[in-house]
Amino acid sequence: GHYVIIGRGSSIPSCVSELTSAISSGEVELKPIVVVFPDEGERKKVELPEEVEVLIGDPTNPETLERAHVKEASYVILALEDDSKSVFTTLMVKRMSNAKVFVEALRGESLELLKGAGADRVILSRSLAGRLLASSVFEPEVVDVIDDLTTASGGYDITVLERRDLWGVPYVEAMKRLHGEGYFLLGYYKEKPVLNPVLNEEIPEGSKLIVIKPGSSSGKR
Amino acid sequence: GHYVIIGRGSSIPSCVSELTSAISSGEVELKPIVVVFPDEGERKKVELPEEVEVLIGDPTNPETLERAHVKEASYVILALEDDSKSVFTTLMVKRMSNAKVFVEALRGESLELLKGAGADRVILSRSLAGRLLASSVFEPEVVDVIDDLTTASGGYDITVLERRDLWGVPYVEAMKRLHGEGYFLLGYYKEKPVLNPVLNEEIPEGSKLIVIKPGSSSGKR
Numbered sequence: 001g002h003y004v005i006i007g008r009g010s011s012i013p014s015c016v017s018e019l020t021s022a023i024s025s026g027e028v029e030l031k032p033i034v035v036v037f038p039d040e041g042e043r044k045k046v047e048l049p050e051e052v053e054v055l056i057g058d059p060t061n062p063e064t065l066e067r068a069h070v071k072e073a074s075y076v077i078l079a080l081e082d083d084s085k086s087v088f089t090t091l092m093v094k095r096m097s098n099a100k101v102f103v104e105a106l107r108g109e110s111l112e113l114l115k116g117a118g119a120d121r122v123i124l125s126r127s128l129a130g131r132l133l134a135s136s137v138f139e140p141e142v143v144d145v146i147d148d149l150t151t152a153s154g155g156y157d158i159t160v161l162e163r164r165d166l167w168g169v170p171y172v173e174a175m176k177r178l179h180g181e182g183y184f185l186l187g188y189y190k191e192k193p194v195l196n197p198v199l200n201e202e203i204p205e206g207s208k209l210i211v212i213k214p215g216s217s218s219g220k221r
Numbered sequence: 222g223h224y225v226i227i228g229r230g231s232s233i234p235s236c237v238s239e240l241t242s243a244i245s246s247g248e249v250e251l252k253p254i255v256v257v258f259p260d261e262g263e264r265k266k267v268e269l270p271e272e273v274e275v276l277i278g279d280p281t282n283p284e285t286l287e288r289a290h291v292k293e294a295s296y297v298i299l300a301l302e303d304d305s306k307s308v309f310t311t312l313m314v315k316r317m318s319n320a321k322v323f324v325e326a327l328r329g330e331s332l333e334l335l336k337g338a339g340a341d342r343v344i345l346s347r348s349l350a351g352r353l354l355a356s357s358v359f360e361p362e363v364v365d366v367i368d369d370l371t372t373a374s375g376g377y378d379i380t381v382l383e384r385r386d387l388w389g390v391p392y393v394e395a396m397k398r399l400h401g402e403g404y405f406l407l408g409y410y411k412e413k414p415v416l417n418p419v420l421n422e423e424i425p426e427g428s429k430l431i432v433i434k435p436g437s438s439s440g441k442r
């Protein structure tokens with residue numbers, strides 16, 4: 001299936017650009033991207049790559065979701081700037097499709113409702129912003145690091161590696177080997193992140209490695 | 222001076238809660254917090270600790286800023302949900318006060334305007350959300366790690382330490398010592414973050430250390 005991205009505001013171009021750059025680097029499968037804006041005004045505010053298909057329609061109208069072929073989609077991403085609409089649309093999408101649904105929510109109180117509606121992941125953009133604004137007061141260095149790790153610009157990126165050759169290897173040994181390749185091992189991921197384990201712990205079979213790597217630093221966004 | 226937080230929506234309670242918890246843990250100086258909402262409706266949506274002073278007023282009206290004693294403030298945080306208002310208010314605050322100004326912006330295009338107006342830091346909440354939504358498709362593990370590192374919940378937090386005793390010590394040695402104390406050394410900060418330096422590099426004088434520590438995991442937010 002394809003990717004459907006529904007919403008308004010600057011979450012949309014940022015999401016599309018991240019997805020297309022992951023497609024062009026081969027990190028994610030090449031599949032069509034369909035973006036749904038609520039009106040022409042929103043569409044005009046945003047410049048999108050020409051391979052992206054654009055539709056206009058009310059996201060809470062089932063007919064809009066049908067036009068975007070949500071039924072066949074693999075992923076549906078909602079950034080509607082309206083949490084009650086997001087809950088409603090999540091319910092509709094989940095009823096008509098097996099797509100994974102990822103939702104941007106504005107209010108922390110919406111988290112449980114969205115999960116209940118079937119959202120596979122909820123990003124609380126504004127809570128995070130509030131937290132980073134406060135941290136800017138008392139630990140600006142942490143905000144700089146998070147800013148760098150979470151954007152394509154700056155000196156560093158965080159990523160995951162699948163390295164079967166390191167399964168069963170003691171953590172400290174894996175750390176050294178990856179350091180030689182320019183990666184900084186943060187931990188491993190098996191169902192959930194385990195950072196900084198005991199140094200002689202063996203990297204578990206089936207896990208992925210979480211690393212920091214030098215960033216592309218191209219300022220592509 | 223005091224802290225002035227001006228805006229609407231869920232960035233506000235998240236910012237206040239982060240700041241009050243940093244005050245109560247002694248990470249930041251105890252000073253009054255003043256929150257300015259644009260109207261009674263916004264004020265009612267939010268529950269704030271009772272030691273926070275609340276004002277109602279248009280943030281683009283200089284009289285509102287005077288009532289909040291912005292002139293004497295040390296920090297002014299803006300989360301207005303409107304980037305043109307934020308540019309305007311930043312200019313006004315900077316003209317009447319020496320406060321540091323931290324701003325949540327919704328659109329990437331506002332970044333340069335806000336910096337030009339004198340903002341000391343700009344958080345692009347929705348660009349970050351868009352990026353995390355896209356990353357949820359192809360590297361959900363990374364989103365989990367970032368989610369954990371940027372919220373008080375989960376198993377880990379990122380923080381900075383001032384450890385004069387480690388200045389001049391080779392990086393790998395500092396790493397080992399901190400590991401023994403339960404910290405995971407990510408790098409050091411001197412003007413900008415330097416993560417994962419060469420292992421025999423000495424921690425520079427005057428730098429702070431960036432570490433991951435086990436989280437409070439209290440789910441306090």
Ligand SMILES: [Ca+2]
Binds near residue numbers: 148149150152154155
């Ligand atoms: Ca980066």
Ligand SMILES: [Ca+2]
Binds near residue numbers: 371373375378
């Ligand atoms: Ca955490």
